[in-house]
Amino acid sequence: MGITLTRKHVSNLAKLDFAGLTHAQRLDHIAAVLGYANQASMMATLKAEEQPVAAAPAAEPVTVLMAFGTGMTNALDLGFEATISDDTDGEIVEKTFATPAEANAYLEGVADMDGWMCYAVAACNTPGDTVSPEFFTARKEEPTLDFAAWHNRKVAEAELEDDDGDLDP
Structure with a gap:
């Protein structure tokens, strides 16, 4: 509203005698009573203030890829292929x-979880990550x-570069 409604305004509104008056x-x-020149200026102000506010554009969803299990987290940390076999345990969850x-x-919950004791954030697309x-x-x-x-x-590209001697030891 264009003005702040006070107890004085409400009290003055309650005292109005509307008997025999038109709308x-x-x-x-x-x-x-509310401080407007007339009902037209009050209604115009109220109409302008009732216009819907444009909603903020929806943010792009955030995707998190998590690696769980000793085998999978070790593969990612050490630069090995991320495969699941009988010798390794783990998975990638999106x-x-x-x-x-x-x-x-979610990430805070994972950090506090029981169960998979080894985990790593494999990838995340949050701004600035x-x-x-x-x-x-x-x-x-x-x-x-x-x-x-x-x-x-x-990993394969890195191995090829390493085999070609392009990378420093």
């Missing part, structure tokens, strides 16, 4: 959240890209 006349009296706050709550953001860039070009396949491709 427009009653509104003029209410407008005068979760999507509507906001960064939801993703952070540095954990494998290139995976999400690659997935924009190849929408069905699996994290393990992408990671294994990176």
Whole structure:
């Protein structure tokens, strides 16, 4: 509302005698008590203030890829292929959240969890995050890209560079 409604305004409204007045006349009296010149200016102000506020654009969803299990987290940490076999345990889990706050709550919960004692954030696309953001860039070009396949491709590329002697020891 254009003015702050006070106890004095309410008291003055209660004292108004509307007997025999038309609707427009009653509104003029209410407008005068509230400090408006007339009912037209009061109603125009109220109409303008009742316009819906444009909703903020929806934020891009946040995707978190988690590695669980000793075998999987070791493979990622040490730069080995991310494969699941009888010799290794683990998996990659992808979760999507509507906001960064939801993703952070999930990550805090995982940090406090029991069960899988080894875990790592394999990739996350929250703004400013540095954990494998290139995976999400690659997935924009190849929408069905699996994290393990992408990671294994990176490991193979690194091994080729190492074999060619392009990398420093």
